Amino acid sequence: xxxxxxxxxxxxxxxxxxxxxxxxxxxxxxxxxxxxxxxxxxxxxxxxxxxxxxxxxxxxxxxxxxxxxxxxxxxxxxxxxxxxxxxxxxxxxxxxxxxxxxxxxxxxxxxxxxxxxxxxxxxxxxxxxxxxxxxxxxxxxxxxxxxxxxxxxxxxxxxxxxxxxxxxxxxxxxxxxxxxxxxxxxxxxxxxxxxxxxxxxxxxxxxxxxxxxxxxxxxxxxxxxxxxxxxxxxxxxxxxxxxxxxxxxxxxx
Ligand code: PGA
Numbered sequence: 001x002x003x004x005x006x007x008x009x010x011x012x013x014x015x016x017x018x019x020x021x022x023x024x025x026x027x028x029x030x031x032x033x034x035x036x037x038x039x040x041x042x043x044x045x046x047x048x049x050x051x052x053x054x055x056x057x058x059x060x061x062x063x064x065x066x067x068x069x070x071x072x073x074x075x076x077x078x079x080x081x082x083x084x085x086x087x088x089x090x091x092x093x094x095x096x097x098x099x100x101x102x103x104x105x106x107x108x109x110x111x112x113x114x115x116x117x118x119x120x121x122x123x124x125x126x127x128x129x130x131x132x133x134x135x136x137x138x139x140x141x142x143x144x145x146x147x148x149x150x151x152x153x154x155x156x157x158x159x160x161x162x163x164x165x166x167x168x169x170x171x172x173x174x175x176x177x178x179x180x181x182x183x184x185x186x187x188x189x190x191x192x193x194x195x196x197x198x199x200x201x202x203x204x205x206x207x208x209x210x211x212x213x214x215x216x217x218x219x220x221x222x223x224x225x226x227x228x229x230x231x232x233x234x235x236x237x238x239x240x241x242x243x244x245x246x247x248x249x250x251x252x253x
Contacts, residue, residue: 004223004250005163005209005230007041007126008237009066009094019048023055025240029247030059038250039230042237043094046080053089064092064126067100070113086121093118096128096152098169108151115156126163126209126232127152129190133170141168142189149193158198163207164190165232171212173234180221180228183210187227216245223253 014022030040043064044052052063069079085093095118096111111127118125129148131141145166156162166186168178178186187208195203210222211232222228230250236242 002037003039003207003229004037004253005039005041005207005232006237006243006246006250007039007043007064007165007209007230007232008243009043009097009211009232009234010045010238011066011099011234012045013238014045014048016048016051019044019051022240022243023051023061026061026243027055027059029244030061033247033251034060035251038247040247041092043092049085049088049090056089056091062091063089064094064124065090066094066097068093068095068114068118068123070110070117072117082117082121082123085123090123092124092126092163094128094165095125096148098128098130098167098172102169108148111152112154112156115152119156119161122161124161124163126165128165128167128211128232130167130169130172130212136168136170141186145186145190146193149190153197158194158202158206160202160205163209164194165209165211166190167211167232173213175213177213177218177222178210180225183222184225184227187225191227214246216242216249219246219249220253223250 041062043066055061056063065085069081073081095114100106115125129145131144135144171178191203207229209230209232210228214231214233215236
């Protein structure tokens with residue numbers, strides 16, 4: 001797989017005006033720097049999805065949501081359904097980001113339901129997995145990630161529409177990045193797990209993104225690893241200059 005994903009997860013950041021400025025600068029950039037090998041992808045808050053999908057219509061940008069409800073629709077105040085996302089032309093959706101697991105108590109069984117909902121609406125799930133510092137220090141990183149994969153993907157047919165993001169919890173927003181070797185080791189384990197569970201071709205086509213303090217200065221080294229197909233980037237994706245710098249770095253890989 002040759003494509004590199006530069007996926008910006010804005011989390012709960014940006015105002016409407018800041019998002020509007022970001023997208024108009026990004027549209028100018030994308031319209032004058034076309035590449036089939038770099039996928040620019042942004043996960044804005046729900047409130048800016050329309051701005052984002054308008055930009056995506058005029059450019060090569062892809063758009064994802066940060067979360068989806070496990071329910072179809074109805075009396076679930078504050079929730080957003082797969083149907084709603086699909087009607088906004090949202091192409092991707094994060095599932096099981098560690099912040100949702102930690103602060104909103106989302107567990108693997110719930111995430112499994114969310115993935116199933118997204119697939120009903122042909123939205124591509126990006127399943128986030130990753131171990132805590134205590135789990136890594138106890139030598140349990142592989143075990144934890146495998147259990148997350150097993151439980152979240154139970155009963156789900158894997159095809160080219162699935163992405164995985166490996167995000168060690170201890171590296172998110174901490175400035176502490178996994179070394180390229182540490183990340184590659186887990187990415188390779190994930191690919192082998194998918195190959196065993198499904199088939200080799202599916203595993204080879206599966207985009208596996210790395211997340212956790214990715215920034216312009218460490219992107220190239222991480223992307224040089226054979227099983228890392230892109231970055232899921234929080235803090236460094238909020239600034240347009242930094243985001244464009246990462247797109248430029250990816251273009252040269
Ligand atoms: P970070 O966040 O790049 O700010 O560490 C990554 C993520 O949580 O997706």
